[in-house]
Amino acid sequence: MRIVAIEEHFGKPELIGRIDRSLIAARGWPRPDQLPPVYADYARGLGDVGEGRLAAMDASGIAFQVLSAAGPGADLLTGAEGIALAADYNTALHQIMRQHPARFGGFAHLPMASPEAAADELERAVVELGFCGAMVNGVINGLFLDDPSFEPLLDRAETLNCPIYLHPAPPPEPVRKAYYDGLPGYSGPLLALGGWGWHYETALHVIRLVLSGTLDRHPKLKLIVGHMGEGLPVMLGRLDDVMGVATAEYLQRSVSQTILDQVWITTSGFATLPPFMAALMTFGADRIIFSTDYPFSPIPSQVEFLKSLPVSPEDLQKIAYRNVEALLKIDARVGGPVGGSL
Numbered sequence: 001m002r003i004v005a006i007e008e009h010f011g012k013p014e015l016i017g018r019i020d021r022s023l024i025a026a027r028g029w030p031r032p033d034q035l036p037p038v039y040a041d042y043a044r045g046l047g048d049v050g051e052g053r054l055a056a057m058d059a060s061g062i063a064f065q066v067l068s069a070a071g072p073g074a075d076l077l078t079g080a081e082g083i084a085l086a087a088d089y090n091t092a093l094h095q096i097m098r099q100h101p102a103r104f105g106g107f108a109h110l111p112m113a114s115p116e117a118a119a120d121e122l123e124r125a126v127v128e129l130g131f132c133g134a135m136v137n138g139v140i141n142g143l144f145l146d147d148p149s150f151e152p153l154l155d156r157a158e159t160l161n162c163p164i165y166l167h168p169a170p171p172p173e174p175v176r177k178a179y180y181d182g183l184p185g186y187s188g189p190l191l192a193l194g195g196w197g198w199h200y201e202t203a204l205h206v207i208r209l210v211l212s213g214t215l216d217r218h219p220k221l222k223l224i225v226g227h228m229g230e231g232l233p234v235m236l237g238r239l240d241d242v243m244g245v246a247t248a249e250y251l252q253r254s255v256s257q258t259i260l261d262q263v264w265i266t267t268s269g270f271a272t273l274p275p276f277m278a279a280l281m282t283f284g285a286d287r288i289i290f291s292t293d294y295p296f297s298p299i300p301s302q303v304e305f306l307k308s309l310p311v312s313p314e315d316l317q318k319i320a321y322r323n324v325e326a327l328l329k330i331d332a333r334v335g336g337p338v339g340g341s342l
Contacts, residue, residue, distance in 0.1 A: 001061070001307075001316070001317065001320055001321075002063050002317075002320065002321040002332065003060075003061055003062045003063055003064075003290060003303065003306070003320045003321060004062070004063060004064045004065075004066075004290065004320070004321040004324050004325065004330065005062050005064070005065050005066070005290055005291045005292050005294070005302075006065070006066040006107075006132075006165075006224075006266060006289060006290075006291050006324055006328070007066075007068070007165070007167070007226045007266050007268035007269075007291035007292070007293050008065040008066060008067055008068070008291065008292060008293075008294045009046055009067070009068055009069070009070040009293075009294065009295065009296070010046055010047070010049050010067045010068070010069065010070065010093070010096070011043070011046030011047055011069065011070045012047075012069075012089065012092055013047065015085060015088060015089055015092070016072060016073075018077075018081075018085055019072055019073075019076050019077060019085070023072075023076045023077070024072045024076065026173065027072060027076055027169070027170060028169075028170025028171065028172070028173065028176055028192070029071060029072045029170055030170075030189045030193075034186065034189050035186060035189060035190070036186055036190075041295070042295045042296055044295075045294065045295025046070055046295060048295075049067070049096045049104070053065075053294075054100070054103060056294075056299050057103070057299070059299075059300070060299045060300050060302075060303040061303060062292075062299065062303065063103070063321070063335070064102070064103060064104070064105065064330065064335050065103065065104055065105070065294070066104075066105040066106060066107060066132055066324075066328065067093060067096065067097075067104055067105070067106050067107070068106070068107040068109070068135040068165065068167070069089050069093070069109040069135070071137045071138075071169050073085070073086075073089070073109055073137060074086035074089065074109060074110065074111045074112070074113075075110075075111070075112040075113055075136075075137060075138075075140050076113075077111070077113065078113045078114070079113075079114065082111035082112075082113050082114055082117075083111040083114055083117045083121070085111070086108075086109050086110050086111040086118075086121050087111075087121060087124075089109040090106070090108055090109055090121065090124070090125050090129060090131070091129075093106045093109070093129075093131075094106065094125075094129040094130075094131075097129075097130065101335055102335035103335060104335075105130075105131070105132050105328070105330065105335070106125070106129070106130075106131045106132065107131060107132060107133055107134055107135040107165055108121060108122050108125035108126070108129075108131045108133070108134040108135070109134075109135070110122060110134050110136065110153070112136060112140040112153075113140060113141065115149050115150050115151075115152050115153050116152050118152075118153045119152040119153045119155070119156035120156075122134050122153065122156055122157060122160065122162070123156055123160060126160050126162050127160070131162075132162065132163075132328040132329070132330070133157070133162035133163040133164060133165060133222075133224075133328065134157065134162070134163075134164050134165065135164075135165040135167050136164055136165070136166055136167065137167050137168070137169040138167070138168055138169025138170065138171075138198065138201065138202075138205075139169070139172060139201070139205070142172050144204075144205050144208045144209070145164075145166075145205065145208075145209060145214070146208045146209050146212035146214045154214070154218050154221055155218070157221060157222075158218050158220045158221045161220070161222075162222075162328075163222035163223060163224050163264070163327060163328070164221070164222070164223055164224070165223075165224040165225075165226070166202055166205050166206065166223055166224070166225050167202070167226065168193070168194075168198030168199060168201060168202045168226075168227075168230075169198060170192060170193060170197075170198065171192055171197050171198065171201055175197070175201075176192050176197075179192070179197065180192035180197060194269070194296070199227055199230045199231055200230065200231055202225055202226075202227075202230040203225070203229075203230040203231045203232050203235070206223065206225060206230075206232060206259060206263060207232075207239065207255070209223070210247075210251070210255050210258045210259060211243070211247065211251075211255070213250060213251060215258050215262050216251060216252045216253070216258070219261075219262070221262060222262060222263075222264070222327065223262055223263045223264070224263070224264045224265070224266060224289070224327075225263060225264075225265055225266070226265070226266045226267075226268035226269070226291060226293065227266075227268055227269050227270055227293075228265065228266075228267055228268075228270040228275040228276060228278075228279050229265035229275075229278075229279050229282075229283065230265075232259060232263075232265070232282075233265075233275070233278040233279045233281070233282040233283060234278050234282075236255070236256040236259065236260075236282050237256065239255040239256060240254050240255055240256050243255050256282075260282075260283060260287070263283075263287070264283075264287050264288075264289055264323070264327060265279055265283055265287060265288055265289070266288070266289045266290065266291035267279075267288065267289070267290050267291055267302070267305075267306070267319075268291035268292060268293035268297070269291075269292075269293035269296060269297040269302075271297075271301050271302055271304075271305035272305075273310075276309065280311070285311060285315035285318050285319060285323075286318060286323060287323070288318075288319050288323065289319065289323050289324045289327070290302075290306050290319050290320050290321075290324075306319065306320060
């Protein structure tokens, strides 16, 4: 069975090194000494976009990965610095894709502090470089994508018919201090990140895009969220129950219907059945996409979980590759995006 994975990260230390460490710390990205030692292995995995990664993919039967830049990134820089860093990241990823066109695709890295430039970089990445869409890491200077300043980017993504992958990032400093400080050892930073906090901030990001009317204004905009839906599957009914009276006056659809119309979810980093069943029962097999969250989750256990899912062979194929190849317009014969230039 063909397997395609789309939340698969890479990093370029020389590019991250162009960001002042004080900006990285202020955004909440932990220092190495604030995280367990295993994170050093993750950092090494981010830098491997050659034979080691390909061997790991081959060992578990993954045919194709869509790569995206792990944070911190260009969103921390304003003006020309951020624009140049995003462009250099995308050029570097394009070179990786050219070396292995049947194995790697890409999500664009964008200078989110400059929304007009982010829209232009998205178009360059999709039209000229053959990327599949873009990944946005968390809030930008405390703002979610429902802020009017991001309308140019949302317009461009809708016009290009390419999805935006909403990926987590550290919560803003006031949230971190109020919710996650004061815990022993590594607990605070990990709870703020992958243990809890950034999943539910990403869910909030999607909900704000609904409640603000942004998705009604952009009905063809496609969003992807990872980590088995970032908690959204278990909250759809509750959102309708609580928000229905308030939103009926100005939204065209219910909260849950808007999300189900415009959001796809991936399995990245989750390999237990209860959250999958919630995702399956709400989003359905047509909206679930396999991912591993490499290198932050081990590929073998993620693939084993995929193959063990209690679904029909047809639905398993949808989750493993058919859904994503349709959404990202990936040509299964050659690996790269249909119509893209590699």
